[in-house]
Amino acid sequence: MxxxxxxxxxFGDNVAVDTATLDVDKPCMIGIIGRSGAGxxxxxxxxxxxxDASEGRIMFKDRDVTNLTGKAKRAWQADCAMIFQQFNLVPRMDVVSNVLHGTLNHRATFATMFNLFPMADIHRAIDILDRLGIAEHAPKRAEALSGGQQQRVAIARALMQDPKIILADEPIASLDPMNAQTVMEALRRIHEEDGRTVIANLHTLDTARRYCDRVVGMRDGRIVFDGLPEQLTTGVAREIYGADATFSEAATSTEIETLDATIRAERMEAKAHV
Structure with a gap:
């Protein structure tokens, strides 16, 4: 696939990604982990x-998308939606209009400039927002929403493209644990219910294990691990991150239960030293 x-x-003499090879033969949810700067x-x-790639190829089914330009490139980007850490919404625009901008690749420039969207698209946008639990915020400005709500708006905008693949670049990095779980659960449901492939860059191991079917580890631009979540042991994680024996997963956890347990342990340790 x-x-x-x-x-x-x-980038000049710097190799950001080094001969990365990855095969996805069926729809799945993949988590990519690694330290900052891993590629x-x-x-x-x-x-x-x-x-653009310096070398190598990207194939989707029978289509080589590596060097597409113009209309063909835009068609690929519609099939391969991108979600960013910083949401990339228009803050002063209402939520439903932000979602409708997911149809930009399918609409005339004049229509989108003046927010002239078909009623069918408006109804579909609201249905997607309802699916993500935020339909009541449709008329509000995007800037009035919390970070977690804004990220769900960004997911809704991606779904308006009806993509075959969703790429999420650190989608929960700026969110608190509760909103992080809500966003990851939404992405997981989209994979399971729609049969879409979701590939997400993640910065916590417990999140990758909990939500992903497959985990890919990158270090210095190279893929150094590709396996099942249960194969991602602490030892393997140390290799991926280039960490020593002091490496602790709990310190970077987004799971509320793990955070609570860590806080309790730290408090007990502090009391013991009093």
């Missing part, structure tokens, strides 16, 4: 064609 073949990206975001941007 999707094949990433020896994909490489160079995760660059890899997703190349898949979406926001950034």
């Amino acid at each position: 999707l094949r990433i073949d020896k994909l490489t990206k160079r 995760k975001s660059t890899l997703l941007r190349m898949i979406n064609r926001l950034s």
Whole structure:
């Protein structure tokens, strides 16, 4: 279905992604982990064609999307939606209009400039917002919503494209644990109910294990791990992150239960030293 073949990206003498190869033969949810600068975001941007590859190929079914331009490139970006850490919404625009901008690749420029959308699209946008639990916020400005709600608006905008693949670049990095879980649960439901492939860059191991069917680890631009969530042991994580024995998953957890347990343990340790 999707094949990433020896994909490489160079910025001058710096190799951001180094001969990355990844085969996705059926719809699944994939988590990509690794420390900052490992090449995760660059890899997703190349898949979406926001950034051109220096070498290698991106194949989707029988289509080579590596060097598409113009209309063909825009068609691929409609099939391969991107969700960003910073939401990329228009803050002063109402929520439903932000969602409707997911149809930009299918609408005339004049119509989109003046927010002239078919009633069928408006109803569909509201249905998607309802599915994500935020339909009541449709008439509000995007800037009036919480971070977690804004990220769900961004997911709704991606769904308006009716994509075959959803790429999420650190979708929960700026969210609190409760909103992080809500967003990840939404992405998981989209995969399971719609049969869409979801590939998400994540910064916490427990999140990757809980929500993903497959975990890919990157280090220094290379894919160094590709396996099932249960294979992602602490030892493997240390190799991916280049960490020593002091590496602790709990310190970066987004799971509320893990955070609570960590806080309790720290408090007990503090009391013991009093």
